[in-house]
Amino acid sequence: MNKDDYRKTEFNNPFIEQRADPYIYKHRDGYYFTASVPEYDRIVLRRSATLEGLRTAEEKVLWKKHDIGIMSIHVWAPEIHYINGVWYIYFAAGDKEDIWAIRPYVLECKEEDPMEGCWTEAGPLQGADDFTFKDFSLDVTVFENRNKWYCIWAEKVSVGKKISHLYIAEMETPIKLKTQQKLLSSPDYEWERVDFWVNEAPSVVRHDGKLYVTYSASATGECYCIGMLSIPDEQDLLDPRTWTKKRYPMLKTDYDKGLFGPGHNCFIRSEDNKTDIMVYHARQYNEITGDSLYDHNRHTYCMKLVWDNQGEPIFRYENNLYQ
Template identity: 50%
Template sequence: MIRFPFQSDRFPFFAVLIAVLFLWTGLTAPETARAQASLGSSASVAEEVPYTNPLILQRADPWVYRHRDGYYYFTATVPEYDRLEVRRAKTIEGLREAEPKVIWRKHDEGPMGAHIWAPELHYIDGKWYIYFAAGGAEDVWAIRMYVLENDSDDPLEGEWTEKGQTKTRWETFSLDATTFEHRGTRYMVWAQHPPDMDGNTALYIAEMDTPWSIRQPQVELTRPDYEWEKQLFEVNEGAAVIKRGDKIFMTYSASGTDHNYAVGLLTADAGANLLDPDSWEKSPEPVFQTSEENGIYGPGHNSFTTTPDGETDLFIYHARSYKEIDGDPLDDPNRHTRVHKVRWTEDGTPLFGEPLPDNRYQKIGSIEQMDPELSRLLDPEARPELIGGGYAWSEGPLWVDEHRFLLFSDIPNNIIYKWEEGEGISEYLKPSGYTGKEERGGELGSNGLMIGREGALILAQHGDRRIARMDAPLTDPEPRFVTLADSFNNKRINTPNDLVQHSNGSIYFTDPPYGFEQRGEDPAQELDFQGVYRLDPSGEMELVTDELHRPNGVALSPDERTLYVGNSGSENPIWMAFDVDEEGGTSNGRVFLDPAEVVDEPGGPDGMVVDEEGTIYSTGPGGVWVITPEAEVLGIIKTGRPTSNCTIGNDGKMLYITADDYLLRLPLK
């Protein structure tokens, strides 16, 4: 973060990473070339990285900590500069959609009343601490460092108490505190303006005597010496520590928070006196900086974490995806959190490479073309784009044409999410499928979704075991529901799965036991079959069939004369077709397609959608099957993971796919 409201001249700079490595690692030029070659091109590295970038929009100074409970905890600067948030997830990708909890807000007056910056979450001696910087309500540039404490096992619960300001040698602009332990001693590193400095901040280190205070002396490690550290502002700040082998590495950020922002590196021997400035060797060039080629500008203020197995170190940083900024960079909110793998040389030197291009819509999977006709519907060389991830099990995608957004269910988490172009993903409705007070297992949330004839959201609710209508506007959702169907022949239905509506108002839906805690063996199950039903507009229920094991996806042909049903049960995974008469009644149930006659892969038919021409897009073994009304398979959109459902949106030009923990899309012609 920056900091003083004064400017310095702006200079262009170009860092040559090969020279950097030669200077500060001791590698010869050929060795450095080989090390850099091992990183590969940006494209090849992007193929290896399973992370979507940006990871989290509009979160600067990101801090990720992986705790012993298996969760990743995330905090960062919010663009309003007014609060501290914490979120957690079991995976790095899951942090994107994890719900942030506000654990503290700025004061209305006095200290800690403005510019809430750069929080870090640490677990020390059985308690949680958050280190952050803040200005005063009356003097926003009186930036100082503060600490919060929480003695709860869960940092999202319990009470956060203010431990006050971390006092340093001078009462001057100070921020970006971090802490680390080494050989039994806990240290703090922070950025501060020393009285003898014409510029902004230098980096300091001191031993800590409590988790919120330091003991003197404080020692200066680095101040802006090189031109690349003095662009827009003269800044050294945002330190982060990573240890490997017999070395301690400290990254820091330099220059103003526009495209000039870059990462430097300090290195010390693990056995050295860390309070001796001579123990630290400073890289003369940035080790991570703007990549014009990849469209990533001003990377910096990072933290470090690892993959769950501890085998791969991850560099979590922020950057913008554009260069030009109107006005003060601090007023521009689009510093987004990103993830980058750290590579290591054989002698234990970190190689950061360059920022990878945004792959927020990272392409995955492939398309297997089985008939030339597929090319008329989509590009066989295209690949699905990843537009969301980190869900427990995504399902029920619904394109809401009137408002141009997509809804989809995360069944185990009892949530409906909304995806909107340019806005990304946000929580739309919770609870979505189970409104009871008693805790219970099973898949509780909503599954299939549709917009009814009257424009309301209609849901297949697993947990509440019903077809329901949301009693709230689409643009102002509330978990209020009106039951449309919950029983058949005076017995509770199972756990409705998917649904589709006829133009006459009839709703067809499937009713497998997936929402029960014990699936088909659950004592709460009252029916001895798994049905497909028609719910008449009058409210009467009619059984379409009780002969399927795990009836699942359901769709109507464009002329509404054929009802398609996917049966996902392992005993008989097939697609069925039923004739539909003018009143909506069904007859002539028959096997439409047996996937085992086409491929030898595990899995069965699931959710589906039919386009205006009658082409069926149905999830099945391997991904999404593209099938003609004559049951000819044109191809399979392979997602590389279990695939649950799909829908068509954007005026017929986009196929949206839910696949395990992913939300995907694929352009149609």
Template identity: 45%
Template sequence: MRRVAALAVLAVAAGLLVATPATAAPAVQYTNPLAAQRADPHIVKHTDGYYYMTATAPEYDRIVLRRATTLQGLASAAESVIWRRHTSGEMAAHIWAPEIHYIDGRWYIYFAAGRSDDVWAIRMYVLENASANPLAGSWTERGRIATPLNTFSLDATTFVHNGTRYLAWAQNDPAVGSGTNLYLAPMSNPWTITGTPARISVPTYSWETIGHRVNEGAAVIQRNGRVFMTYSASATDANYCMGLLTASATSNLMNPASWSKSAQPVFRSNAATSQYGPGHNSFTVSEDGQSDILVYHDRGYRDISGDPLNDPNRRTRIQKFYWNADGTPNFGIPVADGITPQRLRSYNLPDRYVRHWDYRARIEANVTNLADSQFRVVTGLGGGGSVSLESTNFPGYYLRHRNYELWVERNDGSATFRADASFHRRAGLADAAAVSFESTNFPGRYIRHSSNLLYAQPVSTATDRADATFVLE
């Protein structure tokens, strides 16, 4: 996969992420999970320099909010309860999936709730706060978002496209059948839709209908002349996964024919990394504004006893995602717990990334199987201040040299393997802002590419030094 353009701009006032072309984004690193027992996470980076995070609490009885100046800081940030469910009537049960948006100088939280006398009469509601700091001031109940169908509805999100604010949400239509579909409508104000909603997605693929027929949890990012809407499908167990709808930025978004659906999930459970049921995502940006960050929940185990909705252990996670050469998003796989991986881009062949193919390490362009080109830079197996490069999709496998060739192989615990898989991280030999990796057991030999394959070789010429230099992304 080639990085065609790295991020840019968070259009906070519009309540969505709008990316603009820039240079390749520098590497970021976070530690997962970010927050235990917090599902349906929504994180926004505001113009005041703070990230604001809300999510579903497993008791389904309140709306919580926290803020920090860094994404990782949200993990330890104090959490405030900004609203509690009613004791009777509407908004008295199943407080689900809050989202926080800043619109026209005010904060809004969209959420779903049931009734005390019918906990499954789920509808969408809105809170408003005029304070500059949403953790201060008071939250006013703007009431229910009225839709033509008075049926089960949830997961409202809002975005602006070509000057029009839209609401996207999930709702049941008895005429369609059980489960939920995705709908879209323009808005006259932050709590009112106008016109006839468009039904833009119905769960039809087998991966959308496991356990339940579900399209829900929409999130929007705009890039490369297109509008991308992720959504979640199937029951909220290990079958939960993310799909993708795509529309041209010049199309009429209210025309269902403008939207095409991915034939396969774009993000799903991964047994190798022990991540199950990833979904209900949102988008934000890194602290420097240059990298796209996927925010989502999952569980660290597959098997659940009883109803998944009663299992409290969905947790908030974050990881960087990238863009394919064709301008579509590439989310890769839900990475293992711990530090998030990075990619190594060739310094002198900048469309190519280090990846493994049949376990042989090489550089290649257009690596659409993103995880093949992602490595966790961890404490060196050989110690001594070294680092090791662990495969993302084969945890426990490391980049190591064998007969001076670079391979991705399982750690067999031997002293030889530990030494072969350990490198000293150096300032880039061709550019000090980049990196080079020197073998610990063969000093003077560096990871370098030659005819697109990776070797541990000595360097002497300017070409050698460039071949042994990589940019972390």
């Protein structure tokens, strides 16, 4: 199925079109939305008092790529966070002279209004050892647990063809890690190894005393899918042995519903704080000409997250919002 004759279904009506790697942050004045744009050349932000309002909210460009050097190409996967009264955006970018020298960077805004305030470059995200962020690194997410801040990200390592793993570390400040990196997850299963061996795009949701980390696996075409790790929140998050990894993907391509390559999600709460919502991207077709990374039709979707009797999350396209 190609983009010229894709089948519209009740499940594949986008929340926001042509916005990949979506991230929504809920603040006291409403919701903030950012994502990768098709040109991979800037950081954008929109705001609305309601989730629904984000669909048509005015989008503002906060920052543009450099002309040369670092942060001059492949501006990917921004996430906005409010930490100790300061706004931060974590994103990945490359260098025109070495386009795959992808590293994580940080923007900072000390003013109350991130839409109108001044955003400055806080520099590269700093590691705490001689290994972190030294190779292809991206998809930084940060979160607080029991009064400590943590960072999870994807980084490619190994001898020969590099493999994308997930790592975790505690944070010293919003722009610097405190501890050495710990390997959290590797692409162990066949569904994580289609075309490329990939674990990336981590996102955290909390429920009934447990942390759940979803991540994306395989290449960015129809094989892209979502896996999951979990841990009781009182455990040592930096001990990989305390984490549990699901054997099968939690969400994958569904031909009947017309959704292909779901991935790179985040989690938010509804306006009344009663419902967890997963925000993710997917395509409406699977036949892609050229590199799937440069196919612009990865759209943002929203899904109501359901919890089973054991407190485990259930991901169903039937629960997509705005159908």
